Amino acid sequence: MRRLPTLLCATLCIGLFAAAATAATPYRIIGYITHRDPAQDQDIGKINTLIFATTRIVDGRVSLDPAGAARLQKVIALKANHPQLKVEISVGGWTVGGFSEAASTPASRRIFADSAAQLVADQHADGLDVDWEYPGHHESGIHSSPHDRANFTLLLKAIRTSLDRVGAAHGRTGANHYTLSIAAADGPFVSGIDIHAVARYLDWFNLMTYDFVNAMTPTTGHHTGLYASKYAPADARTTRRAVRQFLAAGVPPRKLVIGVAFYGREFADVNPLHHGLYQPYGHFAGTHAWPQLLTDYINKNGYVRYWDARAKAPWLWNAKTHSFISYDDPRSIAAKAAFVKARHLGGIMYWEQSLDPSDTLLDAIWHDLH
Template sequence: MMRPFSSRQSRQLIASLLLPLSLLAAGGVAMAQTASPSYRIVGYAGGWNPAQTKDVGKIDTLIFAFAHPKGGQVVIDDHDLAHLHDLLALKKLNPRLKVDISVGGWTVGGFSEAASTEAGRQLFADSAAQLVAAQHADGLDVDWEYPGHHESGIKSSPQDKTNYTLLLKAIRASLDRVGAANGRTGANHYTLSVAIADGPFVDHVDIAGINPYLDWFNLMTYDFVNADTPTTGHHTGLHPSKLIQGDGRTTDRAVQQFLAAGVAPGKLLIGAALYGREFADVKPDHDGLYQTYGHYQDAHNWPELKQDYINKHGYVRYWDADAQAPWLWNAQTRSFISYDDPQSIAAKMAYIKAQHLGGIMYWEQTIDPSDELLDDMWKGLH
């Protein structure tokens, strides 16, 4: 689930964006090798931190988050356009970089309504394609969370399953039509991807039906445990833990679900999280892993985890060899944190290669200014 930034994250983002990109560019950028075309590294980004410019060559696609449906059309608020333009400016430093626009996000509605009629789907599709062309972007990402579901507070309908497929079909046609008028055809065509979950969150999605219209799937293989789940656990675990119950969600189970629906491995990008999730008042069995808890505490970005939590202040790091995932347990405060780290990232990169997947996607670019985990992704795929 792609959630809005917290107020603290927003302040950090705004502060970072005040640093002019030109200051770093003027001093020269140590460009890394561009990623192998065999694997795609894709990052969602609400903006750009100039401190990360040195690593722009490691990224294949940045997906701007977010545009929104308004009045049935896809639009970007005026105050967000500057953030998109910061991403587009990076193409001068890495000509192979693609910048797409994502529409939606957690709690963002308007999809079910727009998709419910042919006219609504056409208006949505045409406005999206025109926005991509007008901003000189490279494609569109649809982040409807989720068809047939209303957990995020959005409207849904039993007809969403059929209408979601029809909406993506209309978007694909509009992107192709507008692309042809702008010389974007063949290998340079406007791309279409989706941010999509797994398990029960795609019970109103015809995976096989939408597959022909998409260039790739961004599998949101994180937030498996969160404030709405009854226990702690690995929020972005690769494989099942011995303690996981029933059909609990994991990255591998998500991949197998989409493969079984007929999606080619190369079109699947698994997700990595640059943040962790903390639970409080946790039952202490198994050092808090897959236990009930009193309340959800907070999210912590990777730099914060390193500075204040991992093997600090009573938080002890543990490794689940079955799940290929770390966790932190504070026995004194009975606090539990699930997160991704270099070891779990390395396991995911090995899995991508073994399964011949399309690559890795992560949320979110600005919350790891050091690019440590991005660097681990890049090294793992090269």
């Protein structure tokens, strides 16, 4: 038998091990993705599901324009070399409206559901992710209705029915059925969802356990913290509290996938008490992708890294400029992975693939869940 060169053999063995370990782990690793970066292809074997963001609602139908379809097909093409990979199509997102109207009647729900299922089949995808932000709420500038809570359950039921019907026609049944997930917030933002009722139609929940503090909140804080800081107000949102809220509503732990942020949030003109943690601020200064945090901020240019041992979360404080940044890093990811394992949850998802081009944070998720 001809022997492979040592380096090639080692590379193949590592790749096969990663694929096998990913398949064997009981935890999902799910990433939202807006476009394919070939430089990241070598780590695709560490991901269970990529969720392509995002489609919109046009005249009550789930719609994908030609440019979006072309981007999606580049993501779908990854399955050729990674047959274990699943690709869902996401519909919605912050400021994306049309959901309340689409969910309002049996006829409109059927139109939405049938168009979604047909899009999944036509694009050779594996399922649908519904990102309605948020039923019963209009903070993002979309229409809402007092009937959204009941109608959302009916909409998901209709989607599940359509996915099963179209899936059966394409041989997608049983363990290979078209999947259905939702992106869900916690705290007051989930008041428009009957969590227990919708759980029966979903394969899992993508808990958006990030953006807890943002341009609309009165103070700084851990925007993706695992636990509550000792400086946090009593009603502060945390990953643990989000999970407890969904578990209390009767969701099986394995259907809960918690979120990791591949970006940081910066606040300016911050009160300096406690190095800016949970303090009033002058204005929101924007978001920074993980590579930018490494290059320009973490222990650089006056920004000092601090670690909140109670919240299991890092933050940056610039004493000269009174600037504060909250973010996730490998250490906070390790804490989240341990939390997932201890509570037998479904896994970890993240926003968003392109924000971690070196796959540093993805590697941390994969390592810590294995």
